[in-house]
Amino acid sequence: MIHIPRLCVIGVGLIGGSLALALRRAGIVGEIVGCGRNQSNLRRAVELGVVDCYQTNPASAVTGADMIVLGVPLGNVRPVLTTIRDALDSATIITDVGSAKRCVIEDIEAVFGDIPARFVPGHPVAGTEKSGVEAAFADLFQKRRTILTPLAQTDPQAVSAVAALWEAVGAEVISMSADHHDRMLAATSHLPHLLAFGLVDTLARWGGDEDIFQYAAGGFRDFTRIASSDPVMWRDICIANRAALLEALEHYREDLGVLTELVRCLDGQALERVFRNAKAVRDRYLPLLER
Numbered sequence: 001m002i003h004i005p006r007l008c009v010i011g012v013g014l015i016g017g018s019l020a021l022a023l024r025r026a027g028i029v030g031e032i033v034g035c036g037r038n039q040s041n042l043r044r045a046v047e048l049g050v051v052d053c054y055q056t057n058p059a060s061a062v063t064g065a066d067m068i069v070l071g072v073p074l075g076n077v078r079p080v081l082t083t084i085r086d087a088l089d090s091a092t093i094i095t096d097v098g099s100a101k102r103c104v105i106e107d108i109e110a111v112f113g114d115i116p117a118r119f120v121p122g123h124p125v126a127g128t129e130k131s132g133v134e135a136a137f138a139d140l141f142q143k144r145r146t147i148l149t150p151l152a153q154t155d156p157q158a159v160s161a162v163a164a165l166w167e168a169v170g171a172e173v174i175s176m177s178a179d180h181h182d183r184m185l186a187a188t189s190h191l192p193h194l195l196a197f198g199l200v201d202t203l204a205r206w207g208g209d210e211d212i213f214q215y216a217a218g219g220f221r222d223f224t225r226i227a228s229s230d231p232v233m234w235r236d237i238c239i240a241n242r243a244a245l246l247e248a249l250e251h252y253r254e255d256l257g258v259l260t261e262l263v264r265c266l267d268g269q270a271l272e273r274v275f276r277n278a279k280a281v282r283d284r285y286l287p288l289l290e291r
């Protein structure tokens with residue numbers, strides 16, 4: 001079994017915090033050093049038993065670390081990498097949890113000049129609409145997937161170590177290319193979040209003085225839960241994965257245009273066909289989604 005004597009988590013929020021809690025419970029880490037910008041958040045992380053100690057200076061935090069997990073929003077990955085670059089030991093494994101992968105690889109390349117062999121891009125496909133260390137919980141990754149997107153030059157031993165880390169917290173690990181990851185996640189995660197934020201914003205402005213939300217049923221709550229997610233994190237994801245997101249949006253706009261016409265022309269048969277197909281597909285995938 002893997003053992004990490006000293007783990008450094010930069011960005012001790014929902015994901016970094018949950019991973020730290022789960023790894024501690026699994027008994028595979030020695031010391032966990034947290035790093036962030038906000039002292040009171042880091043103090044809380046120590047109180048909650050998420051990390052053993054903290055540093056606000058990333059360069060000091062990574063000193064002596066065997067593995068570093070970057071758990072900051074995508075827009076802050078490059079500045080953090082720039083701060084730690086000269087303090088890194090060449091044996092230290094670096095991984096991240098960002099929701100888009102090509103952009104993180106570009107950040108690494110921009111800061112290091114090439115892709116270090118011990119950098120393993122990762123993404124746990126698990127989360128909630130909550131953020132911050134208070135929302136962290138050790139079961140978050142149980143029976144969920146973590147996608148790794150190693151490159152040709154990535155050290156296979158570093159990939160195995162990061163895969164073992166995620167397996168230790170109950171995740172199933174899958175490897176694929178960063179581009180494939182970004183296209184799939186644009187469709188099933190980034191597009192739905194953008195639509196949920198957009199719908200709530202539209203309705204809020206449309207309602208004027210009238211509080212239309214007080215008449216909303218459970219379906220509205222289900223559809224818009226993810227619009228309670230962190231706006232800064234989602235701003236960063238949408239911008240970081242813009243190419244794949246724009247492709248998914250264009251596809252969706254076309255089909256929304258078709259649906260609009262079906263309603264306008266009172267084409268009930270065609271509408272029913274679309275709804276039947278959607279229901280069949282969702283019912284088929286539901287066991288997978290609820291694993």
Ligand SMILES: NC(=O)C1=CN([C@@H]2O[C@H](COP(=O)(O)OP(=O)(O)OC[C@H]3O[C@@H](n4cnc5c(N)ncnc54)[C@H](O)[C@@H]3O)[C@@H](O)[C@H]2O)C=CC1
Pocket residue numbers: 010011012013014015016035036037038041071072073074076079080097098099100123124125126127128129130131132133230233237
């Ligand atoms: N929220 C979710 O459900 C999921 C999020 N992700 C990815 O995980 C990453 C983190 O997301 P969350 O944990 O949800 O966010 P979060 O907001 O809960 O935690 C982020 C933490 O990073 C800290 N931080 C921000 N800038 C920093 C900097 N420059 N230096 C040090 N610390 C800094 C913040 O203070 C905060 O504690 C994002 O890249 C996101 O795309 C991946 C899977 C699921």
Ligand SMILES: O=C(O)C(=O)Cc1ccc(O)cc1
Pocket residue numbers: 098099124125126127128129189226
């Ligand atoms: O809250 C939800 O249902 C999510 O979809 C959480 C989530 C957010 C970002 C990710 O990259 C992965 C999962």
